Amino acid sequence: MTRELERVLRATFEDRTQPVPQQSDGLADVVIGRARGVRRRRALAGSASALVLVVLAGLGLVLGKMPFAAPEEKAPSGDNLPIPVIQGLDVAVPNPSDKSGPYLQAGDGTRVPLPKDQKIGDALRLPGGFLAITTKDENGTLAYYPTSGPAKEIANGKALAMALDPTGRQVAVTRAEGGGVRLDVYTLDGTVVSTDQFKDGDVLAGWSGDLVMFQNDIGVTAWNSIDRSRVDSPSEKLMRFLGTTVDWSTYVTYEDPEKTCTAKVFPLEAFRVGEKYCYGEIPATERMVSPEGEWVVARGMNGPDRPDELVRTHLTNDLISPGPGSMANLGIIDVQDWLWEDDDSLIYRTSEGWFRLDLYGSLIEPLPIPQGSSAYPVPRAFVG
């Protein structure tokens, strides 16, 4: 009976694909044109990966580990080598080999110098320049550094953290103040748009639409930048903010009994869970959603004795179909840092250096950042 069903299915597929309609002329030209457009937009940089960066920073704080180590007092041996221009990839160089002071290098080779006596705390590429937090002793300074022209200081204070909003026009900044956390939302020219106060332990995690998301040890708080109201995730589900979706709702991961779920939630409806997928596998210690929500990459899902191995799953696939998920081992171990280059491409560091991973093809390409160097790729913000 199955054989007959398969026969009819094959015949149906054959019938349906004959004949193929006339192909549009110049398909290759159309595609090349689209690809150039994509490259231009990528070059402009933007905000969902700002979320990713900040999620990582948030996780780093929550887990007691920062994703990008601050430069050490003594520069690592790799810093004796110059950093080449890596076409299309922006790089932070804390300890250049020529001792000229820290700088940010754009993908076209443009160098943006940072204050000489400060360390790079955080950096983000956005259209026309970089946002960067530099630190000296306990104080941090956030400034916008255009690729040409003078820098514009935005904020300063202790324990600064930043997250660019999805439009690329506003930046949420937190700092330690009075035993708690102060939030200010600025435009990029340094004008304060809104201010509020949070408790110690609330960590800036990113934006989702108009909401500024905070992570703490019992879940997520969504702060509405329009009316300054806030909503806490339900305490019975330990939610962790993963990023935003293409329609600007929110991805979280949370623990249900005996399993870890990744879900789309609606913060303004008391974090109601919409589409979700619950993974039966061992919960990952860290996971990241790609900028457009296509993929999830997780570290630590292969077991507590293999904390540095990467796995990936096609999230959009898992969320819509019942049945087993598509979690697959990438065969990459010893992963120390990671960030999204775009929705299909992940950049990661092992003890052997920096690599780029294409998630569709599982293709791995080494990046020419010298091994042992403190230089690292700067995340892009994808402005919606």
Added chain:
Amino acid sequence: MESKTKIEADFRDFVTARSAALHRSAYLLTGNWATAEDLVQTALTKTYLAWRRIGDIGSVEAYARRVLYTTNVSWWRRMWRNEHPTEQMPERPGGDDHADAHVERDLMWRFVCKLPPKQRAVLVLRFYEDMSESETASLLGIAAGTVKSQCSRALANLRNQLAVAGIEMQATDRRGRRPAA
């Protein structure tokens, strides 16, 4: 490193040689030629952007197909709420084998179009592209066991829907021939 001109020339050759096959697969995944065209363009755009990374020309088609299948799933997720599959079934003419076969395939196609995208992708890869379970698993980036379960679930789904529509799948011999009545 390959020059831009060389990449563009290789890419154009690839598009000329393989775009019809990609369009056919895309049509089976999406159910209409206009969306199929858009899906192929998207898959080719991602392929072109990754051309240097793919490196080996022999891997290009596998890469493009992988993008095609996974991108379709994402699209479906974003657009499925706007989809309104018809509930109207074709009349079943009696007596004529050709007409029967036509109605059978027409119904089959309608039911295939209602399958979740993951199940549909598995069926297209297994029964149109003639890929093995392991090849299908590799292309979709999922476990072979998942391919097996999705395929089995999809076939059961189709069988049930055809039965409800009054078409029972008869047993056949190894060559697919039905036993004489």
